[in-house]
Amino acid sequence: MFYEELSERKKTILKAVVEAHIEGGEPVGSKYVVQNGLLTCSSATIRNEMAELEQMGYLEQPHTSAGRVPSELGYRFYVDMLVNQYDTVTKEVAQVNHLLKSKMGEIDQILETASRLASKLTNYTGIAIKPKASSITMSRYEVIWFDENNFVIVMITSHGNVKTKKVKTAESITQESVERLAALLNAHLCGISADKINLPLIVELEKAMGSDGFMINAAVKCIYDVMSEIDGGELRYSGINNLLNYPEYSDTRQLGELLGTLEEQSQILDLVSDADSDNVNVLIGSESSVKVMNNSSLVFKPIKKNGRTVGVIGVLGPLRMDYKNVLRTIDEIGGSVADMIGDDRKLDGKVKEGDNDGGK
Amino acid sequence: MFYEELSERKKTILKAVVEAHIEGGEPVGSKYVVQNGLLTCSSATIRNEMAELEQMGYLEQPHTSAGRVPSELGYRFYVDMLVNQYDTVTKEVAQVNHLLKSKMGEIDQILETASRLASKLTNYTGIAIKPKASSITMSRYEVIWFDENNFVIVMITSHGNVKTKKVKTAESITQESVERLAALLNAHLCGISADKINLPLIVELEKAMGSDGFMINAAVKCIYDVMSEIDGGELRYSGINNLLNYPEYSDTRQLGELLGTLEEQSQILDLVSDADSDNVNVLIGSESSVKVMNNSSLVFKPIKKNGRTVGVIGVLGPLRMDYKNVLRTIDEIGGSVADMIGDDRKLDGKVKEGDNDGGK
């Protein structure tokens, strides 16, 4: 999208209005803009320009005789302008890295910490998302004898993650039966997706296990569970209380709906699943298909690991969020997180940030 | 605590006031009480009694010429009266069990589902807590060769939970070295708590591993991490948006503080760690040490498994929450959850609800 249509002065005015509104939250009038410096003309001129900007759809007027407020298009112009030039002032980066490093752990944990951090640095609501994995398979199984009535299945996924599950059996089991089970699972259940696990297959496996066939049912069910569970996708958020500081959320109805949507998860999950470039994405208000977001914007960045999107971190806030700051912050945090989980090649003899993916 | 001081009529009035206030949310006047049936005297009499109840501290007046509102003591009386007699009308139990069973999985997941359920059934905010485990040890280790630069440690805790962690090494490893590592860990690191793992011990282990000593450092660090991580304690909540329906939270400041406390976690965690009977606990307003709770009540029940508290589920809501309903609901859900995770003896050949404890 190009904005050639806008004269240089209009751009300046629009930018001034957006920033003033972000700052103060209230409609901004012609007088304020001219006082702000930058422009060397009178308020009347500004008024004329603003009237035109309104007609073009960049500004809105809550009512006659109120100042102007940026429309969604206005915000869009603003952030598009920003992304080309936003300055990577790396002053809080130290803090970012410190906080993240001190909390290294499973990927879930990193994402959650990142979300917290995003919230803290921006004063909006931070979100962290583990996207739905389209289709996952197991690349290897290990089975551990736990006690006479329990065994543990260790599954290594095609993405190299490790999942475990304890399985309880009705009849007692032996070390030997456990080994046979492992061999069987490795022989028949590697590399196939959840929907390929059907009854005939199970029956066949049961037969192969002979008198220990009872182990199969439980084991397969549990493998199936894990496969679908990983598929799930998950959304964490933190710092909702931050939103309460912004008057646009003082209407409890709107806030309630937003919170509801957040808890539903699915909608937001779909939202970020759609748009994934490698960069920071900005969804402004009704640009997203989620109704409830009409009053809010979402800034997020996918986290890639070996080219695969393993997570999304971002920030949710009012339409008039401080995009300049937020864009920078999310980009930085995203970078740090990617650094932490992405470098599969950098070996240092230290514990690697767990790929354990631990259940939920 | 005994309430002999209260005449039968005072009790009736108090109960009527509490229930009317819970129902409507507004101060209740003498007239309303008498209209409500139950009492066969005039409003003037009620007024006298209410004045006395106020002096005794059971009721409060927002201002002269408003009706009365229960004080915290008033609520306390009410719930204490309730617990002796609340009727276990088991009508939604079916739903409870159904929902819980359909979502069986790790204990974390069960707790989260339970929290959601609690929220849905009560229309308040549901909470689920995994308490801090005081001191944990490992009872057995298994080590799995992953690839040349990675191995997986499977740890079985003293509580019978399973944790795994993938460890990356600088130098390449063999199947044989992995087996030696397992033997070593089992020989030296079973049954000892995190603080017993010190440098001399590590050095000794390194020596024992010979040329594969580099594996020790990473492995031990990771074991240590898991031990302390489990210790963490965790709080999940759901249905905060429910709170917005209650006028007491329309003051965004109060709501914000409450949300902040919820996200802090530590305070609530301490709170429920303190009081643990086997039954439903009720913390009314400032009875709890958390300042922010002045306006809210917390109803919760510990979940025990083999005598050990493995979780807490509960509900957070306004002072005037519908205790009758909530008490019953939490008791039921608590019971169902306990059934699901508690019966280590009931064998049925099905997958047991995972004890995996999956990391965060």
Place this chain on the structure above:
DNA sequence: AGTTAGCACTTAAACAAAAAGAGTGCTAAA
């Protein structure tokens, strides 16, 4: 002595009218 009816009093909430303020659109002059 306990209960009731009646009434004066208090206070918050609801309503209405008026005043203030902010900002625009438009016209006419520079």
Place this chain on the structure above:
DNA sequence: TTTAGCACTCTTTTTGTTTAAGTGCTAACT
């Protein structure tokens, strides 16, 4: 093309008034 000025519009704030609810108290009643 810009600017100054002014009338107009609409919201917000203020102020005053009314209404309604509910109490406390006194005096009569059982």
